[in-house]
Amino acid sequence: MTTIEGVLFDFSGTLLRIESAESWLRAALSASGTDMDEAEIARRAAELERAGALPGGSSPVEIPAGLAGLWEIRDRDARHHRAVYTGLARQVPLPRPELYDALYDRHMTADAWHPYPDAAGVLAELHRRGTRIGVLSNIGWDLRPVLRAHGLDRYVDCCVLSYEQGIQKPDPRLFAVACRELGLDPSAVLMVGDDRTADGGATALGCAFMWVDHLPVDRRPDGLRPVLDLVG
Incomplete structure (x- = not known):
């Protein structure tokens, strides 16, 4: 041998x-100065998790047809990676459009x-x-x-x-x-x-x-x- x-x-x-989806969402909300009530945070975090929007977290329950091709090659290019994960996150309604990029940016930090x-x-x-x-x-x-x-x-x-x-x-x-x-x-x-x-x-x-x-x-x-x- x-x-x-x-x-x-x-x-x-x-x-x-990676941190939990709820911790991830809370951090992005805090960084962007966005308020959301507790019940809404828990609900949206669960939806983000089901969507597979957190890199390193759960895989998507269902991949939207428009993202399926990108999903397969997401790890070959930084632009593909950001596009597919922000695309998955956009399936979940959030109060401010900049939150989708804030979420992606959060997952690349050491604290996450x-x-x-x-x-x-x-x-x-x-x-x-x-x-x-x-x-x-x-x-x-x-x-x-x-x-x-x-x-x-x-x-x-x-x-x-x-x-x-x-x-x-x-x-x-x-x-x-x-x-x-x-x-x-x-x-x-x-x-x-x-x-x-x-x-x-x-x-x-x-x-x-x-x-x-x-x-x-x-x-x-x-x-x-x-x-x-x-x-x-």
Whole structure:
């Protein structure tokens, strides 16, 4: 069996989790100085969640026909990403039109993301062992400032982001880029992620794969710990 010398981590649902839809909406309302009563906030937040408008949150219950094509390629380009998520949000009536962009802008802030309880500890231990560490994400914006704000960037050797490459998981070419960035053969790399299809696509290239459950941070205190048993 090949020794694992590098680990690629997915971002959303693996290392960090996005805030709740209600917290997200409240933050955007506050930033724009918009008042909304409590019952309305809860109702609109639930509608936004069903619409799949929060990146990193639930997938849409139903994708509008006009956005279906864009949805499939949303992580290949920053403009596509913003367009599809603001488009999904616009299915939900909100009191001010600028709120749709405010919501999108909010989800890119460090305050909108919460690291899983064991993320820093696992990354620190891998780093101590000399393991190469990368973040490989299907995403439409630069997550590096979020990692930096939460003190995780110090352990990460590379970030490979779909929108910067114009390729999205499970395309083997994206995993190949990440392995090259780590300076390792795919057989020596473990991919860790919460999506068996997207992240599990690493196995086509010869990487190992470990699945983690995309749970709220308070319900997954040690989901990343098994990585330490898999890495030499």
